[in-house]
Amino acid sequence: xxxxxxxxxxxxxxxxxxxxxxxxxxxxxxxxxxxxxxxxxxxxxxxxxxxxxxxxxxxxxxxxxxxxxxxxxxxxxxxxxxxxxxxxxxxxxxxxxxxxxxxxxxxxxxxxxxxxxxxxxxxxxxxxxxxxxxxxxxxxxxxxxxxxxxxxxxxxxxxxxxxxxxxxxxxxxxxxxxxxxxxxxxxxxxxxxxxxxxxxxxxxxxxxxxxxxxxxxxxxxxxxxxxxxxxxxxxxxxxxxxxxxxxxxxxxxxxxxxxxxxxxxxxxxxxxxxxxxxxxxxxxxxxxxxxxxxxxxxxxxxxxxxxxxxxxxxxxxxxxxxxxxxxxxxxxxxxxxxxxxxxxxxxxxxxxxxxxxxxxxxxxxxxxxxxxxxxxxxxxxxxxxxxxxxxxxxxxxxxxxxxxxxxxxxxxxxxxxxxxxxxxxxxxxxxxxxxxxxxxxxxxxxxxxxxxxxxxxxxxxxxxxxxxxxxxxxxxxxxxxxxxxxxxxxxxxxxxxxxxxxxxxxxxxxxxxxxxxxxxxxxxxxxxxxxxxxxxxxxxxxxxxxxxxxxxxxxxxxxxxxxxxxxxxxxxxxxxxxxxxxxxxxxxxxxxxxxxxxxxxxxxxxxxxxxxxxxxxxxxxxxxxxxxxxxxxxxxxxxxxxxxxxxxxxxxxxxxxxxxxxxxxxxxxxxxxxxxxxxxxxxxxxxxx
Ligand SMILES: Nc1nc2c(ncn2[C@@H]2O[C@H](COP(=O)(O)OP(=O)(O)OP(=O)(O)O)[C@@H](O)[C@H]2O)c(=O)[nH]1
Ligand SMILES: [Mg+2]
Numbered sequence: 001x002x003x004x005x006x007x008x009x010x011x012x013x014x015x016x017x018x019x020x021x022x023x024x025x026x027x028x029x030x031x032x033x034x035x036x037x038x039x040x041x042x043x044x045x046x047x048x049x050x051x052x053x054x055x056x057x058x059x060x061x062x063x064x065x066x067x068x069x070x071x072x073x074x075x076x077x078x079x080x081x082x083x084x085x086x087x088x089x090x091x092x093x094x095x096x097x098x099x100x101x102x103x104x105x106x107x108x109x110x111x112x113x114x115x116x117x118x119x120x121x122x123x124x125x126x127x128x129x130x131x132x133x134x135x136x137x138x139x140x141x142x143x144x145x146x147x148x149x150x151x152x153x154x155x156x157x158x159x160x161x162x163x164x165x166x167x168x169x170x171x172x173x174x175x176x177x178x179x180x181x182x183x184x185x186x187x188x189x190x191x192x193x194x195x196x197x198x199x200x201x202x203x204x205x206x207x208x209x210x211x212x213x214x215x216x217x218x219x220x221x222x223x224x225x226x227x228x229x230x231x232x233x234x235x236x237x238x239x240x241x242x243x244x245x246x247x248x249x250x251x252x253x254x255x256x257x258x259x260x261x262x263x264x265x266x267x268x269x270x271x272x273x274x275x276x277x278x279x280x281x282x283x284x285x286x287x288x289x290x291x292x293x294x295x296x297x298x299x300x301x302x303x304x305x306x307x308x309x310x311x312x313x314x315x316x317x318x319x320x321x322x323x324x325x326x327x328x329x330x331x332x333x334x335x336x337x338x339x340x341x342x343x344x345x346x347x348x349x350x351x352x353x354x355x356x357x358x359x360x361x362x363x364x365x366x367x368x369x370x371x372x373x374x375x376x377x378x379x380x381x382x383x384x385x386x387x388x389x390x391x392x393x394x395x396x397x398x399x400x401x402x403x404x405x406x407x408x409x410x411x412x413x414x415x416x417x418x419x420x421x422x423x424x425x426x427x428x429x430x431x432x433x434x435x436x437x438x439x440x441x442x443x444x445x446x447x448x449x450x451x452x453x454x455x456x457x458x459x460x461x462x463x464x465x466x467x468x469x470x471x472x473x474x475x476x477x478x479x480x481x482x483x484x485x486x487x488x489x490x491x492x493x494x495x496x497x498x499x500x501x502x503x504x505x506x507x508x509x510x511x512x513x514x515x516x517x518x519x520x521x522x523x524x525x526x527x528x529x530x531x532x533x534x535x536x537x538x539x540x541x542x543x544x545x546x547x548x549x550x551x552x553x554x555x556x557x558x559x560x561x562x563x564x565x566x567x568x569x570x571x572x573x574x575x576x577x578x579x580x581x582x583x584x585x586x587x588x589x590x591x592x593x594x595x596x597x598x599x600x601x602x603x604x605x606x607x608x609x610x611x612x613x614x615x616x617x618x619x620x621x622x623x624x625x626x627x628x629x630x631x632x633x634x635x636x637x638x639x640x641x642x643x644x645x646x647x648x649x650x651x652x653x654x655x656x657x658x659x660x661x662x663x664x665x666x667x668x669x670x671x672x673x674x675x676x677x678x679x680x681x682x683x684x685x686x687x688x689x
Contacts, residue, residue: 001068001350001357004075006297006365007280010272011077011323013064013094014132015122016104017114018083021134023049023061025104025259025268026078032190032265033069033076035352039189041260049080051354054456062453063427064090064309066321066351066367074273077367083114085658086450088121089396089429093308093378095121096394097323097367100276101129102268107141107256110149113658119154128246128277130253131158132268137258139168147254155631158254159215160208161242161275162267163201174256174264175201177209178235178242189262215251216241239274247277279365284325287390295326295389299363302387303327303334308394310378312422314461320376321351321369322362325391329368329382330361336373337388338380343373345382378428396428399444400664401649403451404472405432406441408465417441419462423454430454437552438472447649473643474597475680476669477546477553479590482508485561486589488582490574500566501574503527503535506559507586512669516543519559527563531575535560538579547587548594548677549684554669556590558583593671594680597642600667602635603652605660610634612655620644621673639667643676 014022027047031039040046045056049065061082069076079094081087095101101122105111111119122129133146143164150158162174165182173184175197182195197205216238217227223241227233233241245251255271257264279297286295286304295304309321322329334343349356351369362368376382379393407416420432420443430451431444445451451468458464484506492499510517518536527535536558543553563578601622605613607629613636614624622640645664652660672680 001070001075001359003361003363004366006299006363007278008074009077009279009365010074010100010276011079011098011279011365011367012100012102012272012276013079013081013091013098013127014102014104015081015091015095015118016083017106017112017118018060018085020083020104020106020112021259022083022102022104023047023080025102025132025134025257025265026067026080028189028257028259028262028265029076029078029269030067030069032262033071033269035067035069039262048353053460054453060084062087062090063311064094065353068350068352068357068367069269071269072273075366076269076272084449085114085117085661086445086447086453088117088446089427090309091118091121092396093394095125095127097306097308098127099279099282100272101127102132103129104132104134105146105150106138107133107136107143107146108138110146111153113656116153116659117661126249128249130161130246130255130271130276133164133254133256134259136164136167136171136256136263137169137261141167141171143254143256150252150254156252158252159212161212161253161255161271162264163205163208164256164264165198165201171256171258171261171263174267175205176267177205177212178238180205180209183264183267185261185263185265187261189265192266212242213238215245219245219248219250243275243277246275247281279325285392286325287392289388297364298326299328299365301326301364302389303329303382303384304389304391305329305334305362305368305382306391307376307378307380307382310376310426312426312461317372318376318425319369319371320373321367322382323367324362324364326364326389327384328361328363329370334382335385335388336376336380337383337390338393339375339377341375342385343376343382345370346372377425394428397446398663398665399429399431399446400662401447401451402442402444402471402646403468404438404440404470405443405455405466405468408467412464412466415462416458416464416466419458419464420454420466422462423457427454435471435474437474437476440472442471443468447653470646475549475551475672476595477548477551477592478555478595478671479507479509479553479587479592480671481589481591482506483586483589486582486586487562488578488585489564490578490581492574498566498569499571499574499577500569501531501534501578502564503560503575503578503582504562505535505539505582505586506561507583507590508557508559509590510555510557512555514555516540516554517557519557521559521561522563526565527560527575528565528570531565531570531572532560534572534575535563535579535582538576538581539583541576542580542583547584547592549681551594553587553592554595558586594677595669596672596676598639598667598670599642599645599664601638601640601645601662601664603638603660603662604630604633604635605656606633609656609660610636613652613660616651616655620648641670641672642666
């Protein structure tokens with residue numbers, strides 16, 4: 001592939017609700033631009049982007065994938081992304097490293113739940129974007145209706161840059177409002193014929209062109225003056241105004257396509273090269289030695305490359321996909337400034353889906369891949385030691401869905417844990433943690449599909465078979481009453497040496513979160529100094545198993561007030577035993593209760609669904625703490641027992657047609673209501689039998 005200068009590069013991510021046609025559109029663009037000679041299809045499993053066996057099997061994109069097309073002396077880096085929200089960590093990676101986004105919507109369905117979510121990400125990254133209305137060949141597809149949902153739900157006016165010619169199966173092309181010419185596409189999905197605007201669209205086209213020219217003028221003061229004076233702008237001026245307006249987020253244009261048939265695809269390619277910013281147009285924030293600065297995409301500047309994705313191949317090892325922000329990256333030694341580690345770059349390549357395309361050097365603004373870096377992970381910056389630039393990492397969504405994970409076969413723990421840690425490196429939204437209280441390994445992610453996929457990958461790539469289960473809840477126990485001076489004597493007289501220890505303890509509840517405290521209040525020598533820590537040790541042993549249902553006891557104080565030592569038979573072990581016994585006796589009288597983890601959740605839902613979501617929260621023993629309006633959505637803040645949230649991800653999805661989302665973190669522990677406690681105790685007893 002020819003070497004392109006920074007200003008001839010365009011970096012674009014395709015984002016959308018699931019199944020809208022991102023992969024098909026990218027495939028069509030590659031085909032139209034001549035990067036591939038046969039157009040693949042998602043259904044046949046032979047697209048460039050969905051190359052991974054799991055993607056082929058499921059006919060869906062699971063990871064951000066770079067593709068390359070050359071179009072009119074420009075290099076287009078096209079990032080395909082998943083549409084299922086369990087994989088939106090990948091969308092986040094993609095938007096972090098591009099200057100433009102194509103937000104696809106379906107010509108029949110318009111904006112959907114996933115569209116709202118990727119739209120929020122596009123806003124977060126302030127990515128210049130266009131709406132691409134796909135499947136204009138659908139029988140019910142209607143541009144105006146689809147764009148009305150953009151207005152209504154995304155609260156954005158999409159400005160048509162072209163108009164569809166023909167509807168349903170007869171959709172054959174578009175009227176380009178910049179040139180006021182009709183483009184019709186041949187059945188081969190590639191041939192484009194330019195002609196006059198069909199009569200029935202002439203009026204509509206005039207109107208839409210007017211709106212476009214006005215919007216272009218309003219983006220640029222100089223153009224606005226000229227427009228007021230002359231009442232018109234040249235095509236080049238309109239394009240310039242549009243480019244400015246799009247870059248500044250003032251204009252969101254709309255284009256129409258039928259990706260699978262290739263209709264309208266050249267117009268998208270033209271739009272990307274003409275109207276979306278190049279890397280040279282957009283300086284980025286960075287830090288050098290802790291000082292914030294902005295860096296320009298200058299191929300001769302100091303090196304700054306950002307790793308946006310890591311792929312693990314069981315044979316080839318680690319592959320790091322990166323984007324260069326400044327300087328150029330070739331075969332050389334570099335510094336990973338995130339980890340203060342030096343790395344050897346042995347070879348760089350462009351990527352076309354899963355294939356390497358040879359390159360000698362990757363210049364500022366361009367994308368590349370490097371294999372076998374030793375210490376580099378997603379989100380790291382590669383730079384040079386003498387100019388240690390550091391780029392901010394990707395802010396990945398935090399997992400809100402958790403399951404216990406077990407090896408399918410006995411003895412497979414090591415294999416599974418290696419597989420999971422590799423997968424977590426490939427996908428930073430997948431966390432593997434250990435819960436010491438429940439003694440379970442937890443796999444946490446963004447949803448059930450996410451974890452199911454992780455298991456499938458563990459099996460295919462690392463030959464590690466695993467299964468998931470609902471995680472155990474880390475209940476705890478505590479006491480509610482003070483019991484004074486409980487005495488306990490341990491005495492053992494068998495054969496040889498005897499054991500003797502007497503302790504008197506007082507046990508009292510402390511504040512939530514205070515844990516356990518041991519106080520030695522022995523005056524004089526009732527218990528020898530050396531044996532008092534033994535009592536503490538004994539209490540610690542017993543408290544690990546509580547007195548109600550085997551959960552650790554917390555938030556109490558034991559005060560050792562009195563006791564007795566035997567001159568011969570008293571020893572460490574005897575006082576430990578007495579400590580355990582005294583604890584059990586005291587705790588049994590101290591009104592022990594179960595505590596459960598209470599989560600703090602933030603639920604984002606469209607206003608009209610608030611009632612249902614709150615009602616459901618109440619059913620889960622949740623407490624709504626507050627509400628906050630965000631645009632036309634509401635953030636509901638609530639606290640709710642973790643035990644009620646194990647299926648919330650799926651439930652919220654079905655309750656809100658995938659429009660709601662939530663985050664969750666541990667808030668505190670609270671006593672379990674009596675009836676719930678009875679159930680938990682009964683369940684644990686049943687389990688032990
Ligand atoms: N009729 C019609 N079908 C299309 C068009 N574009 C894509 N499809 C079909 O829609 C389905 C989904 O297409 P994909 O390209 O996989 O959509 P996606 O957005 O990449 O899907 P995910 O990766 O799962 O989010 C496939 O069956 C395609 O064949 C189109 O323009 N018209
Ligand atoms: Mg896809």
